[in-house]
Amino acid sequence: MTLLEHELAESRYYRDHPGxxxxxxxxxxxxxxxxxxxxxxxxxxxxxxxWG
Structure with missing residues (x-):
């Protein structure tokens, strides 16, 4: 879950900060x-x- 939250945060950053x-x-x-x-x-x- 933490990795998915991280990736979502990156995506939102790109959206909010073009370039x-x-x-x-x-x-x-x-x-x-x-x-x-x-x-x-x-x-x-x-x-x-x-498996035992």
Whole structure:
């Protein structure tokens, strides 16, 4: 959900600021929804092994 909120914020920034750069839109979106801070640590599941 956080990533989707971030992308929506970027989209709205582009709409409201014609000619904005990606860096500007990304920074503004991070103020509202910084998805990168919420990335979980890897769990290293092995999906090649059968479930027990």
């Amino acid at each position: 904005a750069t990606y860096q500007e839109a990304h920074a503004a979106a991070n103020e509202m929804s910084n998805w990168q801070r919420q990335i979980p640590d890897p769990t290293f599941e092995d999906f090649a092994e059968p």
